[in-house]
Amino acid sequence: MNTSSPADQDAASSPAQNKQAACLECRRSKVKCTRDANATICRKCQQAGLQCVTPEYHVGRYKGVKNKRTGLEKAIYQVEQAIKRSKDGSTGLALDVEADLRQLISAPQTAPLRRHSTSNVHSSPSHPPLVHPRMNLHPVKENGISPTAHEVSPANMGEKPDELALNNADNPLQLLAMASVLPGQSPSTNMSTSPAGTLAHQTSIESNLADADLQQFFGSLMSNLDNTPELDPIEIGLVTTEEADTLFAFFYERLSHTRWGLDPTLHTSAFVRSRSAFLFTSILAASALFLPKAEALWKRLSHHRNHLVRTVIYNKYRSVEIVLAFMVNIPWMTPAKHWADDETCAYLSAALTLALDLSLNKIVVPSPTIRPAGFLDRIAKADCIDATRALQIDGFPNVDPTSAWGRRLLRTRERVYLALFVLDRGICLARGRPYAVPIGPLVESCDTWHISDIADRWDGSVISAAVLRRDLVGLITGVREFCDGSQGINGGSTAVKFLKDKIDRFFEQWFAVWSRQITQGDGQLPPYVEILASHTKLSTYCNVVNHPTASNDVKQFFRAAGLASAMNVMRAAVQGENRLKSMPNNTVIMVSFAACFALALGATAFGGRTMLAPNARSLIEETTQVLERIGSTPKHRKGLSVLFARHIRRILQSSLLNPADGNPANIIGGSEQAMHQGNPNVDYSSSSNAPVNMPNVSSEPYVFDMTDDQILEAINNASASQELFQLDETMFMDWLDWPNVT
Secondary structure, three states: OOOOOHHHHHHHHHHHHHOOOOOHHHHHHOOOOOOOOOOOOOHHHHHHOOOOOOOOOOOOOOOOOHHHOOHHHHHHHHHHHHHHHHHHOOOOOOHHHHHHHHHHHHOOOOOOOOHHHHHHHHHOOOOHHHOOHHHHHOOOOOOOOOHHHOOOOOHHHOOOOOOOOOOOOOOHHHHHHHHOOOOOOOHHHHOOOOHHHHHHHHHHHHHHHHHHHHHHHOOOOOOEOEOOHHHOOOOOOOOOHHHHHHHHHHHHHHHOOOOOOOOOOOOOHHHHHHHEHHHHHHHHHHHHHOOOOOHHHHHHHHHHHHHHHHHHHHHOOEOHHHHHHHHHHOOOOOOOOOHHHOOHHHHHHHHHHHHHHOOOOOEEEOOOOOOOOOOHHHOOHHHEEEHHHHHHHHOOOOOOOOOHHHHHHHHHHHHHHHHHHHHHHHHHHHHOOOOOOOOHHHHHOOOOOOOOOOOOOOHHHHHHHHHHHHHHHHHHHHHHHHHHHOOOOOOOHHHHHHHHHHHHHHHHHHHHHHHHHHOOOOOOOOHHHHHHHHHHHHHHHHHHOOOOOOOHHHHHHHHHHHHHHHHHHHHHHHHOHHHOOOOOHHHHHHHHHHHHHHHHHHOOOOOOOOOOOHHHHHHHHHHHHHHHHHHOOOOOOOOHHHHHHHHHHHHHHOOOOOOOOOOHHHOOOHHHHHHHHHOOOOOHHHOOOOOOOOOOOOOOOOOOOOOHHHHHHHHHHHOOOOOOOOOOOOOHHHHHOOOOOO
16 A cells, blocks of 8 residues: 655656756767756767757656566576577577577477476477587687677778668678578467467478578578589599699799789799689689690590589689689680680679679778778778688688788789789770770779788789779870860860870870889889880870860871871780780780771872881781790690781781882792782691791891881871871771781
């Protein structure tokens, strides 16, 4: 019986009514919410200029709080929440374990509940049905948190915690996977022992089976390795372990400078073999291709490699090593029956698809790489990946991201994507295709990526090429915008001088920054880099040479500068032949395009070659000989450069391009012409490593002695008609087929 008077009750309730709840901002900051009398805004919000939202003051528990459950009901609820939390993590529980938990929750209670048994279940640290040997597949740290549950911490990225942030909002499929994790049935609906409860249990089992398939579909992405014994070239007897080690050593010594992305310290023969049979076989086949006495070995390995390509695609294998395998095969692909059957772009697309699936385009955080100050503060979470999560995806859950091994694995992820970006830009520039690999924050911030204590010897070359390809888009856009905005205003010599200074300054600044990274001991550029830089210049001029808003003076400048760049490309190929023995197909196309560009410009006005100095034609001849020698050494290589060299030579021999009879310096001997006309489809084995015998052409390398001013004068004299130079680089065989001599 309550003897208190109404006055006493009012007095007791008055303090509660006078109390004011803390605002949401103070609750989030966990500070005391203080405010002046009758003030609607607290002091903290007033000083910070924030909106002060104060909920209603409530005494006691809110309706529906979770701690009202007790006994077995509480234990079952905790199991349900554990399942839900595992779904929200980076990986989930094993499907078998999850099925056991769901069956435990939905199992009918055929015996009366006992209070002491429920208390024992609740107090026991482990429950027998929850113990499963496959749980060890997901290691648990000492604090009990699975390493797969880590997310990108906003604090590590220099961002403020945001309680309203939605994880995976940038990825619709991941967001759908999170939303598909439906809560299990309430325990109260399964406690009945009536026939209706049994029927509900049967329905629940069927639902759980369907739910398991659903969860498997929306499971976390993990690497799927192609390392089974039936795929291993050593296990099936194609090569021995000693031969594999020798071929790997040859690859890193002779071929790694043309195929970036690998780390010799990490990608040893044993490591690659344990990770990917496709990459393992691809490296072995690439090395055997350049060994004179390894033709039989190369055939065995190349056939097995082609089988692995189909197997990888059909079985949906995915890993960082498979991305590298597609990239390793691109440089030296054997030509097919038709140029359109080339699989280079198909391999590039496959590598890009796997790279994006594995999040190789994302910045690893915390990042050990040196980046611009404050750069990560401006990067969205969608463009970053946690280091632990990245190692989980790659199949290294037990590796510490801060260890030397972990840092090297994480750095390889970024190196592979940067090398893929460079490869894509080179292929697309050479073939006139639109770019496929996006730039993204990783490429945008790569200027200092090569500075590291675990850097590879070719990392500087990778980054120098990436920066050049990345910034080239802005240069071409700027030139076109200048032409669009200077119609009738800044035409003539003023526009030419401005564009010349703009383009020259771009390449001079690039060389000044990267000269130490890419030059050799004598201060000279490697031939591959020199060809790359000169061809990039040539591509720049080709992209704007026919721009409709450019003045005639500007078009003449682009043509003259393009011809000079084309000559530089061929000159670098001729002078660097000894260091171009493993010339990749992409470089072959660059050199061939430069030769065709020079031929096309020479025929623009007169239909002949009299406008060029005799050494210009001689340089093209020498270039074709270099391409043919490189492509047929060793004899089983059957390189693409052989076909390109013969095609360019046929263009030179055509009646349309033959010079006047009075110019003996440019006459090609009849023996070579008869050889090609009699059998245009000469087998590769007929190619000789020695230069083709031509009576009136010296066997010594030619010295191209035309200066840029002489080229400009020749172009100006030949361009009196101001006709556009029609060069369509959208289909590379279209320009290679110029003129049609078949």
